[in-house]
Amino acid sequence: MNTPAAAITNLTVSCIGAGRLGTTLCRLLLDQQSDINVSIGQVLNNSFESSLEAVEFIGAGTAVKDSQRLNPADIWMxxxxxxxxxxxxxALSGSGVLAPGNIVLHCSGALSSKIIRLPSEQCYRASVHPIHSFADPETSLSSFAGSSCAVEGDPEAKVLLNKLFSSIGGNCFPVKSGTKALYHAATVMACNNLVALLTMSKQMLAEADIDQSQQDQILNPLIRQTVDNYLNNADPAAVLTGPISRGDHNTVEAHLDALSAQRHWRDAYTALGETAVSIAQQQGYASDDELEKIVNLLTKTPDY
Ligand SMILES: NC(=O)c1ccc[n+]([C@@H]2O[C@H](COP(=O)([O-])OP(=O)(O)OC[C@H]3O[C@@H](n4cnc5c(N)ncnc54)[C@H](OP(=O)(O)O)[C@@H]3O)[C@@H](O)[C@H]2O)c1
Incomplete structure (x- = not known):
């Protein structure tokens, strides 16, 4: 594949590790209707049975048993x-199948393309991280369109991958190699850690002797209202309420005392509280003096 990426019309994509994400992407790439014609080459999983199942789901490609049996391809996913x-x-490098102009990419959120070490400088490296949950490949086939995809790596690879992932409905955006882990941590904060935060909140209610059904009644409308307000406002200063927004340092002190029995509860409260203080500073409801007292409380080392 020595043709400039923008001029390519026929591509063979081979997939190593065709699980939930890999099978979905292969099938979407195969079915896309752009001016690039994609064929699926080979599929190599840990077990041959799994490779056969992946090929069946994709509806194209050939299962192989090991990397020594790989044939040439243009893109290695x-x-x-x-x-x-x-x-x-x-193993891919060692197999000797890579050719100049090949693109090798992975789909990890946290890793950059630099983890791909290839013998030949003439192969291009990239990573494409789709912000989508591929829990069920069949469902993802219809729900993938509209998902954002973070693209990073060699410029020659990015041109083609932006085109390919856009052709399956991805909203491609660039991310720098050096900030990939930070970018991924940000998505984890908004998604996985939000679940953990809400779970922690329920655990606190349980500790306060509030039963399960009441917990839901208390929290669910509050969560919905807060998330709606946040999503409908570009400025967090228009959304934040509560003791830090008001400068109620005595309330914050009482919270920290109540949370001190569980170190991770207190640590989460103080870490998020510091960001809340920076939002409160923009709001201007609390005085500088009140916010300084709150910062002192939040940053004071507790006596565990
Ligand atoms: N799932 C998501 O929602 C999602 C979203 C964004 C990004 N990602 C990224 O996508 C990548 C794949 O995630 P996934 O959830 O699709 O994983 P997965 O469903 O667990 O599939 C992994 C596949 O890799 C194969 N495999 C494991 N080790 C291998 C090896 N040494 N050689 C060849 N094949 C091997 C497995 O084969 P066997 O079946 O034989 O064990 C399996 O088919 C990860 O980098 C992940 O961070 C995933």
Whole structure:
């Protein structure tokens, strides 16, 4: 594949690690209707049975037993779990099948393309992280369109991958190699850690002797209202309420005392509280003096 990326019309994509994400992307790429014609080459999973199942779901491609049986392809999609990406790249390099102009990409959120070590400078490396939950591939086939995709790596690879992932409905945006882990941590904060935060809140209610059904009644409308307000306002200063917004330092002190029995509750409260203080500073409801007292409370080392 030595043709400039923008001029390519026929591509073979082979997939190593065709699990939930890999099978979905292969099928979407196969079915896309852009001016690039994609064929699925080979599929290599841990077990041959799994490779056969992946080929059946994709509806194209050939299952292979090991990396020594790989045939040439234009794009190598490594969609194993993150921890296997490096070892798979080494096996791919060692197989001798890579050719100049090939693109090797992975789909990890936290890793950059630099983890892909190739013998030849003439192969291009990239990562494309779709912000989508591929829990059920069949469902993802219809729900993938509209998902954002963070694209990073060699410029030659990015041109083509932006085009390919856009053709399956991805909203491609660039991310820098050096900030990939931070970018991914941000998405984890908004998604996974939000679930953890809400769970923590329920645990506190349980500790305060409030039963399960009441917990839902108390929290669910509050969560919905807060998330709606947040999503409908570009400025968090228009949304934040509560003791930090008002400068109620005595209330914050009482909270910290109440939370001190559970170190991780207190740590989460103080870490998020510091960001709340910076929002409160923009709001201007609380005085500088009140906010300074709150910062002192939040940053004071507790006596555990
Ligand atoms: N799932 C998501 O929602 C999602 C979203 C965004 C990004 N990602 C990223 O996408 C990648 C894949 O995630 P996934 O959820 O699709 O994983 P998955 O469903 O667990 O599938 C992983 C696949 O990799 C294969 N595999 C594991 N080690 C291998 C090796 N050494 N050589 C060849 N194949 C190997 C497995 O084969 P066997 O079946 O034989 O074990 C399996 O088919 C990860 O980098 C992840 O961070 C996932």
């Amino acid at each position: 490594i969609t194993t779990p993150d921890d296997a990406v490096q070892e798979v790249c080494e």
